[in-house]
Amino acid sequence: MISIWSNDTTISSREQLHGDIKVDVAIVGAGLAGVLIAYFLQKKGYNPVVLEASHIGSGQTKNTTAKITSQHNLIYDKLISKIGIEKAKQYADANQKAIIEYGKIINEFNINCQFENKSAYLYSTTETESLKKEAEAASKLGIPAGFTVQTSLPFPVAGAMIFRDQAQFHPLKFLDAISQKVNIFENTAVKTIDKNNIKTDNGIVTADYIVFATHYPFINIPGYYFLRMHQERSYVLALKNAVNIDGMYLGIDDNGLSFRNSGNYLLLGGGNHRVGENNAGGKYEFLRQKVKNYYPNSKEIAYWSAQDCMTIDNVPYIGQYSSGTPNWFVATGFQKWGMTSSMASAIIISDLISCGKSEFEDVFAPSRFNPAASLNILFEEGKQAVKGLSKRIFYIPKEHxxxxxxxxxxxxxxxxxxxxxxxxxxxxxxxxxxxxxxxxxxxxxxxxxxxxxxxxxxxxxxxxxxxxxxxxxxxxxxxxxxxxxxxxxxxx
Ligand SMILES: Cc1cc2nc3c(=O)[nH]c(=O)nc-3n(C[C@H](O)[C@H](O)[C@H](O)COP(=O)(O)OP(=O)(O)OC[C@H]3O[C@@H](n4cnc5c(N)ncnc54)[C@H](O)[C@@H]3O)c2cc1C
Ligand code: FES
Missing domain, CATH: 2.102.10.10 (Rieske [2Fe-2S] iron-sulphur domain)
Structure with a gap:
């Protein structure tokens, strides 16, 4: 089934690449990240092209829930203790700036994309301590945060942490408008990249700078992103005749749910799992059971799912692709927070290309490796890969x-x-x-x-x-x- 975004918006199609071209910047992938990076570079005087394997927005962007927030689950208290207040503040500032940039662009071009300011909430039905600690950490970093017990959720909560002045929108209406301002080739899959040469079936693109905005980078070496990222999948239902919920919500308990309104619809999300670990199924049924309890008079009008890349220290990789490729850049590992992370990527990568530095580069630098923050998880990622490989080689199936x-x-x-x-x-x-x-x-x-x-x-x-x-x-x-x-x- 398709998302409510894809259901009411068709982004106009573009030509395929035909023949070899030379450009200053080539961006691979026309999701939200790739298109915003191209738009920011163009504003700085470059003439970038975006190469898209399929269609604009046809990756994860079409299936998001499109909350534009710097409230990325419980993160700020952990960031302050693991990487220090300075880098934690860079993370907060980059994401807060991203929200403001959306407002500016949407205003400047009068984009009709249902952009609305809303508060974002993390809630728990069992505890308050981590929420209060998080509100304190976020406030310390300059985010308008607080603690409350008042929500418009259809069940009582122990407490909720609020970030004010956040936003939500229709991702494809925004992407449609902004993609019209940049040069994009569709149905042009990048096969291989050798230094400055990008090979496609339709021609070779030679670029001074190359940006990977393909959701998961597809060049394994250098970069080794496959050693430091896995993907998680979640499921969404769109309901009509459900109560209008004021704000955007995410539960922090096990099996916590996500809520937001979009016009007359309520979007209910959940059923998170690591990709490849859903043999038993039942994720949509889990959500439908919640609907029966909380919104018995509502009607399901759509269901869909999506997945996102999870990094080993919960911070995206935005910046130089690897130390041996100074003109390659990457934007990935968005942790299911790709609306602000895509905008942050556009700010950071356009600054890195145009003036060699960005005020936010340190915290997101893909070259970082903080053993305290990531060694255990790196080990877990390795174990998972060995499990997946040995299952294929040694496991004998019982079924016929x-x-x-x-x-x-x-x-x-x-x-x-x-x-x-x-x-x-x-x-x-x-x-x-x-x-x-x-x-x-x-x-x-x-x-x-x-x-x-x-x-x-x-x-x-x-x-x-x-x-x-x-x-x-x-x-x-x-x-x-x-x-x-x-x-x-x-x-x-
Ligand atoms: C259920 C769910 C809900 C979410 N809700 C939110 C939310 O409320 N707020 C939020 O901030 N984030 C949310 N996210 C995360 C967000 O949707 C993603 O992080 C974001 O859409 C990723 O955008 P992207 O541009 O990086 O990737 P994509 O949209 O996947 O774009 C990548 C593009 O690259 C192209 N591509 C890939 N390989 C090649 C190649 N070889 N050559 C050319 N092109 C190629 C693909 O075709 C694709 O179009 C959610 C994620 C999930 C799973
Ligand atoms: S996605 Fe890497 S082995 Fe399957």
Whole structure:
């Protein structure tokens, strides 16, 4: 199902690249981050081009909940204790500035994108201590924060932490307007990059500077982003006839929910999990159960899901891609806070390219490595990848084709091979090779999305093996699928 944003907005399409070109800056990826970076560079006198594999906004940006806030779950108290007040303040300032920039741009061009100032709340039904500590930490950094027990949630809370003067909007209406101001080639997937040369199937782009805004960077070495990021997925329902909620809410307890209004609709989010770890499914059902309790008279009008990149110290990677590539830049690891992080990326990267420095560069520098903040998690990421790889190589599936029900998927042994299979509602089977085309981990079935998801770094594939989400760049092995598909059809 598509999001309410995609349902009412079509961004006008652009030409493919045709032939070789030379530019000062090339940005790969036309999501919110890539388009804003291009817009900021253009304002500084550059002539950037954006290369987009599919369509503008067709990645995670079309499925966000679009809260524009510097309230990024519980973060400021942790940042102050782990990296110190100076860098914590850089983080707060960059995100607060991002909110102001949205207001300025929307005003300047009179963009009709349902931009509204709202307060943001973190709530808990069980405790208040961490919320009070967070409010104190955020206030210390200059954010208009406080603690309250008053909310418009449909259940009582122990307490809530409020950030005032935050905002929300319609992400695709904004992206539509701003993307018209920059030069973008669609259906132009970048295949490889060698120094200043970007190779696509439609031509080579030679650029003085290259910016990766592809959500998850797809060049593994240098950069090694696959060692320091995984992806998490969450689910959203849009409801009509639900009570209008005043503000944007996020629960900090286990299974905490997200709430915001958009016009007459209420968006309810939750069901978070690491990509590749949703074998049992039931995430939409979990949300629908909450709707029955809290908004029994409402009607579901849309459901969708999205995923985002999570870094090892909970701070995005924005800046130089790697020490050996001084003219490559990256904006990734947005932790499900990509509205402000995309704007912060545009501010930082346009400053780094135009004058070699940014007032916010230290805290977001991809080259940082704070062992105290990240060693344990780095170890966890490594363990997860080893698990994903060894499962593919050593694990022998117990199931056989006849045990898979219609409309279900699973890993089976078939013709002495381990394969993934999905049976549609008529019993037709779709086989896939379980080897992720990124770095080879075993894919896992996600019954909520009917997709094959990778637990290592979060790539996803549909039932036919076509790629849906990166960092993988290629669909699953085609010959394998056909061989088994033919065999199975004969058998049926
Ligand atoms: C459920 C959910 C709710 C969220 N809600 C919020 C919220 O309320 N507030 C908030 O701040 N954030 C939120 N986020 C996070 C936010 O949606 C994302 O961080 C943001 O949309 C990411 O934007 P992006 O431009 O980095 O990536 P994308 O929008 O994914 O754009 C990347 C683009 O790169 C292109 N691309 C990839 N590879 C190539 C290639 N090789 N060549 C050319 N192009 C390529 C893709 O096609 C895509 O268009 C949420 C995330 C989730 C999962
Ligand atoms: S996403 Fe990296 S191995 Fe699958």
């Amino acid at each position: 084709l006849q045990n898979i029900d219609n409309s279900h998927g699973g890993v089976i042994e078939y013709n002495n091979q381990k394969v993934g299979v999905y049976k549609d509602d008529k019993g037709k089977a779709y086989f896939i090779d379980l080897k992720c085309t990124h770095l080879g981990c075993q894919l896992e079935w996600n019954p909520d999305e009917k997709s094959w998801d990778c637990p290592c770094h979060g790539s996803r594939f549909d039932i036919r093996g076509n790629i849906i989400d990166n960092p993988a760049q290629a669909s699953l092995n085609n010959k394998f699928r056909m061989k088994n598909q033919d065999a199975q059809e004969k058998e049926l």
